[in-house]
Amino acid sequence: MDSDSSPFNPLGRRADLIIQERFRYYRGCARIEIRHLEFDNEHVLGSRPLDADNVNRLVKIFNIEGCSHFEPEHRVAAIISEEILIQSLIRSNTTQEALFDIIDPPTLFFEENTKLLCPYGKHRLKAAEEFGENWWLVELYLDGLPSEALSQLREESSNSRNFKDGEIYRIYRQYDLQHKTAQAKKWWARFESDDRRKDFRRLLGNSLLREGFDQLLPYIGLWDPLRSTQLERILGLRCDEEVYHYLQNIYNIWSTLFSEEKAPYVDPASWNWWKVGVFSQLFLQQKKGENF
Structure with missing residues (x-):
């Protein structure tokens, strides 16, 4: 029997549907200045308080091996509106298609006060700032992402296993x-x-x-x-x-x-x-x- 239709795997099937829904909102990757990124309030379920020890641990790792921006597991995600995305593409003289260039993703520029919400990655980005980095590779998702998909994105990041x-x-x-x-x-x-x-x-x-x-x-x-x-x-x-x-x-x-x-x-x-x-x-x- 096809595993997707198995009556014994309803939770797995539900998780697959949420991932499919998430990908409908996915708009590619770009280099973005860290100052344009902000995080959930700590009362949001699945978020966690900033842990100084974890930040220090990551800074030590960066000092030893660098930040490795292009490692897929090191990326963070951000939520962006269609309007801000279009304005940024124009301002950055790039295209939507370029955001899917996994070898050389573009850098996006924003108006000074623009902030994009990151569902996860606060420790990594805080450590990057302390290490002296000012940009990071960010996966972009349109706002309106369903709550279950947003929770899945927030809670299934690699660092959230700790x-x-x-x-x-x-x-x-x-x-x-x-x-x-x-x-x-x-x-x-x-x-x-x-x-x-x-x-x-x-x-x-x-x-x-x-x-x-x-x-x-x-x-x-x-x-x-x-x-x-x-x-x-x-x-x-x-x-x-x-x-x-x-x-x-x-x-x-x-x-x-x-x-x-x-x-x-x-x-x-x-x-x-x-x-x-x-x-x-x-x-x-x-x-x-x-x-x-």
């Missing part, structure tokens, strides 16, 4: 609560280990602790320190009500400092500023035999 356990669970759980089954399953698969999935499955099966952690979903930076091994120890405390009240106190503190609309501003740096994270504190108290 999400940490807490980030994966937070995004998985938010898709799960929105009943977006296909996207949720993609994020569940990112754990890449049955042992890691087992720990988070135990959390999902504990209604009280699941509710406690759910309250913290909007606060992106709070999830950075969470590892499956720490979660295993937290669940092993066997004092669910005390853990729940501790999580409730964390929520009360951060919700007082940041409204629901500003919750995404709580990044890893904010969390570190608070000195001790909830997950690490729970583990330390377990080791010391302290009460909550």
